[in-house]
Amino acid sequence: MQTDQGNAVPGMDSADNGQWHGGLERELTATAAWSRMLAGNHRFAEGKAEHPWQDRETRESLIDVQTPDAAVLSCSDSRVPPEIIFDEGLGDLFTIRSAGQTLDDAVVSSIEFALNALHVSLIVVLGHQNCGAVAAAVKELETLDHACDSDSIIVRSVGASVEQARQAELDTPQDFERVHVARTIEELVSRSQDIRRALAQEKVMIVGARYKLTTGNVEVLSF
Numbered sequence: 001m002q003t004d005q006g007n008a009v010p011g012m013d014s015a016d017n018g019q020w021h022g023g024l025e026r027e028l029t030a031t032a033a034w035s036r037m038l039a040g041n042h043r044f045a046e047g048k049a050e051h052p053w054q055d056r057e058t059r060e061s062l063i064d065v066q067t068p069d070a071a072v073l074s075c076s077d078s079r080v081p082p083e084i085i086f087d088e089g090l091g092d093l094f095t096i097r098s099a100g101q102t103l104d105d106a107v108v109s110s111i112e113f114a115l116n117a118l119h120v121s122l123i124v125v126l127g128h129q130n131c132g133a134v135a136a137a138v139k140e141l142e143t144l145d146h147a148c149d150s151d152s153i154i155v156r157s158v159g160a161s162v163e164q165a166r167q168a169e170l171d172t173p174q175d176f177e178r179v180h181v182a183r184t185i186e187e188l189v190s191r192s193q194d195i196r197r198a199l200a201q202e203k204v205m206i207v208g209a210r211y212k213l214t215t216g217n218v219e220v221l222s223f
C-alpha cells in the first residue's frame with residue numbers, strides 16, 4: 001500500500017496542493033508499484049502466495065481512506081482475479097473488469113476516477129491466455145464482413161483487435177490477445193483527455209500485460 005497520500009476529494013485534481021510528486025518521483029512510484037505486483041505474481045505462480053494485507057487490522061486501517069498502488073483493467077474471466085494473481089491485499093488495487101477488458105464509458109470513467117481522485121501512478125491493462133471474449137469474437141467474425149457490424153460491444157471491440165492482428169499477419173489466439181491489450185491501451189488514451197494529460201505530465205504510467213493460465217505468470221507486453 002502507498003502511505004504517502006492523503007484522503008483525496010473525489011474528482012478534485014490536487015495538483016496544486018502538494019500531494020502530487022514530480023514527474024520522476026511519480027515514475028519511480030509507478031515502477032516500484034509494478035515491481036511489487038510482478039513480485040507478487042512470481043510468488044503466486046510459484047505457489048508461495050503470502051496473501052498480504054487481508055487481516056482485520058488492515059481492514060480497519062482502510063475504513064476512511066484508500067490509496068491503491070494501481071488501477072487494473074482486466075477481463076472478468078473467473079480465472080483471472082487481479083488481487084489473487086498479483087498476491088495483493090485490501091486497498092492495493094483499484095480493479096475494473098469487463099469481458100475482454102472491453103472499454104465503455106463506465107470503464108473509462110472508473111479509470112479516470114482512480115487517476116484523478118485516488119492518484120494512482122500506474123494503470124495496468126491485463127489480457128490473458130484462452131480469453132473467451134477473444135474466442136467469441138473470432139467465431140463471430142466467421143459470419144461477419146467486419147467486427148463493427150456486430151450487435152455486441154465486446155465483439156466489436158475485441159473483433160477490431162483481431163482484424164488489426166490479421167492485417168499484420170498475426171493469426172493465433174495469443175497474437176489476438178496481445179494485440180487486443182495494445183489496442184485497448186491506445187483506445188483508452190484516445191478516449192480520455194484526463195489520461196492523456198496525466199501521461200504528458202508524467203503523472204501516470206500505463207503497462208500492458210497478459211496472464212498465462214498455464215504457468216500463472218504475467219507476461220509483460222509494454223512497459
Ligand SMILES: [Zn+2]
Nearest residue numbers: 075077131132
Ligand atoms: Zn477473457
